[in-house]
Amino acid sequence: MHPVRIALLIAALGTAQAQAGVFDDDEARRQITDLKIKTEARFDQQAKGQLDLAGQIQRQAEEIARLRGQLETLNYELETAKKRQQDFYLDLDTRLRKFEAPGSANAAVDPAAGGNPVKADPAREGQEYEAALNQFKAAKYKEAAVAFAGFVQKYPDSSLAPNAQYWLGNAWYAQRDCKRAIEAQTLVxxxxxxxxxxxxxxxxxxxxxxxxxxxxxxxxxLETVLGKYPNTPAAESAQQRLKKK
Structure with missing residues (x-):
C-alpha cells in the first residue's frame, strides 16, 4: 500500500477513537448527572417527609399541652367546687343547729361510766359536737373522725347524732377511705x-x-334520693348528676 494511504488510514482510525472517547465521556457525565438529580430528589423527598413528621410531632405536643392545661383547669374547678360545697354544708349545718333543740330528752350513754346512762347535758353535747366540727374545718380529718365517732357512741339519741354521723362519713371520705365513708353514711x-x-x-x-x-x-x-326525698336540694343535685351519666 502506498505510504500516503497508510498515513491517512492511521489518521482516520485515530480520529474515530478520539470521537469514541469523547462520546464515552459524555455518556458517563450524563449518567452521573442523572444519578445526582435522582439522589437529590430522593433526599429532598426524605427531608420533606422529616419536616412533615416534625410538624406533626410539634402539633401533637401542642395539643397534648392544651389538653393538659384543660385537665388541670377542670381538676382545679372540681376541687374548688368540692370546697365550696363543703363550706356550704358546714355553714348550713351551723345555721340549722341554732334552730334545733340543743339536746335530746333521752339520757346519753357515757362509755367511761361503763355504758350506764348519764343525765343529758345539752350544753356539753353542743360543745363536743362543735369541737369535732372545728377539727373537720381545720382539715384535721383523722381527729375529726375520732371525735364524731365518739360523739355518736356517747350520744346516740341526740338531735345532733345524725349530723355527727354524716360528718363522720365526710371525715372518712376526706381521708380517701370510701369504704368506711359508705359505712358511716349508710347508718345515716x-x-x-x-x-x-x-x-x-x-x-x-x-x-x-x-x-x-x-x-x-x-x-x-341517686335514684333513691329522687324517690325518697323529692323536692329537696339533694334531689335537685341527684337529678343533675343523673343527667350527666
Whole structure:
C-alpha cells in the first residue's frame, strides 16, 4: 500500500477513537448527572417527609399541652367546687343547729361510766359536737373522725347524732377511705333516715360508689334520693348528676 494511504488510514482510525472517547465521556457525565438529580430528589423527598413528621410531632405536643392545661383547669374547678360545697354544708349545718333543740330528752350513754346512762347535758353535747366540727374545718380529718365517732357512741339519741354521723362519713371520705365513708353514711340513711342529713348521705354514698368504679350503684343511690326525698336540694343535685351519666 502506498505510504500516503497508510498515513491517512492511521489518521482516520485515530480520529474515530478520539470521537469514541469523547462520546464515552459524555455518556458517563450524563449518567452521573442523572444519578445526582435522582439522589437529590430522593433526599429532598426524605427531608420533606422529616419536616412533615416534625410538624406533626410539634402539633401533637401542642395539643397534648392544651389538653393538659384543660385537665388541670377542670381538676382545679372540681376541687374548688368540692370546697365550696363543703363550706356550704358546714355553714348550713351551723345555721340549722341554732334552730334545733340543743339536746335530746333521752339520757346519753357515757362509755367511761361503763355504758350506764348519764343525765343529758345539752350544753356539753353542743360543745363536743362543735369541737369535732372545728377539727373537720381545720382539715384535721383523722381527729375529726375520732371525735364524731365518739360523739355518736356517747350520744346516740341526740338531735345532733345524725349530723355527727354524716360528718363522720365526710371525715372518712376526706381521708380517701370510701369504704368506711359508705359505712358511716349508710347508718345515716338507715338509723337516721328521717333526718335532714339522710338525702345528703345518699349523695355522698353515690360519690364514693362512683369513685370505687360502681356507676350502677351510684345511679341507684341517686335514684333513691329522687324517690325518697323529692323536692329537696339533694334531689335537685341527684337529678343533675343523673343527667350527666
Amino acid at each position: 340513711t338507715t338509723k337516721y333516715a328521717d333526718s335532714p342529713k339522710a338525702p345528703d348521705a345518699w349523695l355522698a354514698i353515690a360519690t364514693c360508689q362512683q369513685e370505687l368504679g360502681n356507676p350502677a350503684g351510684a345511679k341507684r343511690s
